[in-house]
Amino acid sequence: MGQEQQPGRRTVLSAAAVLGAAGAVTLGAGGTARAAAEQPAASRGRGRGHRGLPTPCVIAHRGTSGYRPEHTMGSYQLALDMGADIIEQDLVPTKDGHLVCRHENDITATTDVADHPEFASRRATKTVDGVKLTGWFTEDFTLAELRKLRAKERIPKQRPHNTLYDGRWTVPTFQEVLEWAEKEGRRRGRPVWLHIETKHPTYFRKLGLGLEKPLAGLLRRYGRHRAHSPNFVQSFEPSSIRTLAGLVDCPGVVLLSGPASRPWDFVEANDPRTVADLVEPEGLKWIAGFARGIGPTLELVIPRRSDGTLGEPTTLVRDAHAHKLVLHPYTMRNENSFLPADFRRGTDPNAYGDAFGAFKRYFETGIDGLFSDNCDTALLAAADFRGEGGGGGRG
Secondary structure (H helix, E strand, O other), X not given: OOOOOOOOOOOOOOOOOOOOOOOOEEEOHHHOEEEOOOOOOOOOOOOEOHHHOEOOEEEEOOOOOOOOXXXXXXHHHHHHHHOOOEEEEXXXXXXXXXXXXXXXXXXXXXXXHHHOHHHHHHOEEEEEOOEEEEEOEHHHOOHHHHOOOOEOOOOOOOOHHHHHHOOOOOOOEHHHHHHHHHHHHHHHOOOOEEEXXXXXXXXXXXXXXXXXXXXXXXXXXXXXXXXXXOEEXXXXXXXXXXXXXXXXXXXXXXXXXXXXOOOHHHHHHOOOOOHXXXXXXXXXXXXXXXXXXXXXXXXXXXXXXXXOOEOOOOOHHHHHHHOOOEEOOEOEOOEHHHOOHXXXXXXXXXXEOOHHHHXXXXXXXXXXXXXXXXXXXXXXXXXXXXXXXXXXXXX
């Protein structure tokens, strides 16, 4: 999840229809703001949402990427042990069509590939969704070759403590994650929820490495293709979710970046709509025709002012809930450099700020869940919001 540069209609998810803060604003076409009618305050202790998930639920962003290198089995296991409600995987393909868990197909920053002289000639320059990149890419490696690599911390300057685990884990396949989730679910007596993202699906489809059919095949093999299966499928490209809706029945989530951006499948299809259009009631109605939720960037829920502080909430939560869409915004992190300016503490950008204060502001809008790199912090904040006291993981 996250762009740091991003079936069938048989189930209706339960969603809260309230949001906090009177006098909210919403983004109109082109990202302009308009006044909204006064809203009732969000209630505490809203209980259970979709299929018994807590509301708000905590989604472990790439596992516990605040504490372990992202998209490793160590990151996923720690998230589960901490008590995360859902654990996220981003999927990209190998040259021979296996789905592996990486945030991007460019593995330069997340593996030790640069230390392997046998792969030096694989370094290439490519344009992925309009962005020119130079590095090593999963689609140029077979799974057997990729298994020779070890995962490492993506942002070591900001998270030097995570470098302790560099080289400890390999790049997991999605099949390995499904087997792990099945085993852990039996051991714990409850299903392990997953949030599964298709990365750059149009780009890979052009390479003959479409993501949707292999993903649907794996979900069917492990009995996770049904409307009531313990997982969501998500993508920044609505067409990927529409395709998956014809292959599996599990709920789809359309991810939304900044208001001026356009999904890459829209760019390829010459569809002029922007995210600002999609968060309008008409756009949300269109999404609700094939998806069960949206995953907006947090700035679409509460925009930041020019000084980096949080402004007033938009009407997105109310509008999405009116179309029975759940909202799983992204991404909360504890470090000052990622927090809104009014929740930063001290001058060290890598030190923790007032993450609990920021979580409270976002939860008050009535969102159904939130992606976080620090799911232990998120779980405590969610427990506070629900009036459950000290909280704690379900481990």
